[in-house]
Amino acid sequence: MAVLVVEHGAGEGPYAAGDALRRAGLELRHCRTHLGEDVPGELLDVDALVVMGGPQDAWRDEGFPSRQAELALLRLALAAELPVLGLCLGAQLLAEAAGGAARRGEAGPEVGWEPVRPTAAAASDPLFAGSGPDDRRVLQWHSDTVALPPGAVLLATGDRYPVQAYRVGASAWGLQFHLEAVAETVEVFAADAAEEPGGHGGGAALEAAPRRLAELAPWRDAVLNRFAALVAARSEHTRTRAFFTPRAADWEERFPDDGPRYAKAVAELGLTEGQAVLDAGCGTGRALPALRAAVGEGGTVLGADLTPAMLRTAAAAGRGGTAGLLVADCARLPLPDARLDAVFGAGLVSHLPDPAAALAELARVTRPGGRLALFHPVGRAALAARHGRALTPDDLRAEPNLRPVLAAAGWDLARYTDADDRYLVLADRRA
Structure with missing residues (x-):
């Protein structure tokens, strides 16, 4: 069993999501677009698609040469009901592919450990069930946001940006925040932020990381382990659908x-x-x-x-x-x-x-x-x-x-x- 992971920048790896998938016996196949690797045109011989974050804008082709190929791949995954996990930029691309829209956020950059609240719909979601109504402090690092695709289910919301997590259909999830975060994730993001004008609060996020990651880990691992288990359980069906859907x-x-x-x-x-x-x-x-x-x-x-x-x-x-x-x-x-x-x-x-x-x-x-x-x-x-x-x-x-x-x-x-x-x-x- 294998999962295709599309990456857009150095340091934007799957981290805890990759760990969960490997624990479930799934092989990770990386497509590193920032290194010039081509996005596949089909989803044969893979059981899920994970699309990571990155500095690109999901709503325009400028500075994002692989955007159209990624949208086509996401649409193919949605049609074949292939399990999909989109994180940050990946969530914005998923919204675009499913008929919603990504756009520049009016509230400005959201960076650091910010609260999100699971919605009532999260209680019956295959991944978010058991999340409870309480706020969860998660790692945010984005300036863009999305309008939900038609029929999507909102699973988590926030004060500055209402769409924080959602599901499309029965097997595709978009998370605006970085649930995959581990200590290395925060270090990479903070180092990148230090090179940007204003710094975007990277130092504060790094300083708070040990405590916030310890608080986040049980929920993070529960959600990601459920996604990995779903991928493994559905692998027999997934490959049949991935073969026949485009034909x-x-x-x-x-x-x-x-x-x-x-x-x-x-x-x-x-x-x-x-x-x-x-x-x-x-x-x-x-x-x-x-x-x-x-x-x-x-x-x-x-x-x-x-x-x-x-x-x-x-x-x-x-x-x-x-x-x-x-x-x-x-x-x-x-x-x-x-x-x-x-x-x-x-x-x-x-x-x-x-x-x-x-x-x-x-x-x-x-x-x-x-x-x-x-x-x-x-x-x-x-x-x-x-x-x-x-x-x-x-x-x-x-x-x-x-x-x-x-x-x-x-x-x-x-x-x-x-x-x-x-x-x-x-x-x-x-x-």
């Missing part, structure tokens, strides 16, 4: 001729009028119209996918009227036992972090005698050639490997086809 809009344009193959595979499920069927990992829902035609208006068709962007594309194509669309993990379905007559899964096995657990879950929700179809419009060898790689003996989709996994999950393999123009496995739910 959702044009997914079908990449494979425009696959429709008839989907329809043919659905026909081999043998569905009848009034039955209930699930398209597991339905993506943009190419199989849903054929599934609806097979069970008729009196039947039940569900499409479940882990990536909301895929389901939004399915709905935009009118497939929400064909089936009920669920954001769901195929290994933890919100369905009762033996509810379904059949399950259709296109390209599913290759994207499951724990195929055995997911196949067992699909068996749980399928009645005895029900049927499972695992499908791909291209066979294994042709698909490997398309991606420029060779087949390996441990490929789970190979019949000798797949049969025992299906059996352990409660399925009996009935038919196995692996040709250039299709891959289709049919299995029956054991009684």
